[in-house]
Amino acid sequence: MNKASGFTLVELMVVVGIIAIMAVLAFPSFSQQIMQDRVVTTANQLNSVYKFARSEAVKRDSDVKLVVSGKKWQVKAPVDGVETLLREFAISHQGIDVSLVDRTIMSTGEVSLASTILVKDNNEKTTDYYLCVLKSGQNWLAEKSTGCA
Numbered sequence: 001m002n003k004a005s006g007f008t009l010v011e012l013m014v015v016v017g018i019i020a021i022m023a024v025l026a027f028p029s030f031s032q033q034i035m036q037d038r039v040v041t042t043a044n045q046l047n048s049v050y051k052f053a054r055s056e057a058v059k060r061d062s063d064v065k066l067v068v069s070g071k072k073w074q075v076k077a078p079v080d081g082v083e084t085l086l087r088e089f090a091i092s093h094q095g096i097d098v099s100l101v102d103r104t105i106m107s108t109g110e111v112s113l114a115s116t117i118l119v120k121d122n123n124e125k126t127t128d129y130y131l132c133v134l135k136s137g138q139n140w141l142a143e144k145s146t147g148c149a
Contacts (some may be wrong), residue, residue: 022089036126038093041130043119046098049073049089054137056086066103073100074120096121109137116148 050066053075057064062079064086073089091098096118104112114135120128132148133139142148 009087017115018084023093031103032125034054035121035123038096038128039119039121042093042098042102043131045092046073046117046119046131047139047141049087050131050133050139051074052087052106054109054139058105058109061107063107064105066101066105068102069102073098095123105137111135111137118144120144 008118052065053066053105056075056077060077062078064075065083067074067076074080074085074086075089077086078082089100096119099117101113101115103115105135106112111133115133116129117131117133118128119131130142130144130148131139132142
């Protein structure tokens, strides 16, 4: 007798069914991870732009302005007597809100006013973040639940 090796159609359908069930169970967790990643990415980009502005103020030995323009945060500094746009932060993901504020970073690295800038996505299942900035210019990211204290 010559017996053929392989899978039957029933065996193949059972495996495909199991994979489909596992995919359906994993999808909510995966989509939540994507939403959380968008909030974290936006907070990190905001932090990066702030650090850039602070380093430029110290490097140039002149005041650098963080200016809110629509939903963008622009880093502006005087170059040859003309206020020039050095870098810009724009929210890259839909559904993310950032409470941007105008600030001036002095040549010493200090800031005109302390700030607590919230990065959120209006979803209770994700963690929102604050960009905490002291008047001294020091900054860090903190989860909304812990705050900037």
